[in-house]
Amino acid sequence: MPVVFRKRKKIGPLVLNFTENGFSSWSLKIGRWSWNSRSRAHRYDLPGPFSWKQDKSRS
Structure with missing residues (x-):
């Protein structure tokens, strides 16, 4: 499994x-x-581990 580099800047x-x-x-x-x-x-983001997502194709 290769190592993947990711970085987030807030x-x-x-x-x-x-x-x-x-x-x-x-x-x-x-x-x-x-x-x-x-x-x-x-x-x-919904309570717990859930979330709701609307794709661009649906808007």
Whole structure:
């Protein structure tokens, strides 16, 4: 199993995601709601280990 490099840098509600190739995507997280620039999906954290996700194809 190869080792994968990932790094996250948080700047307030903005999260920058990096891989071994450099910058990969950015996310916006406000409270329980979040949005990712790569997947363009909205997520909402639910109680426990659950979350709700709306893909870009459904919007």
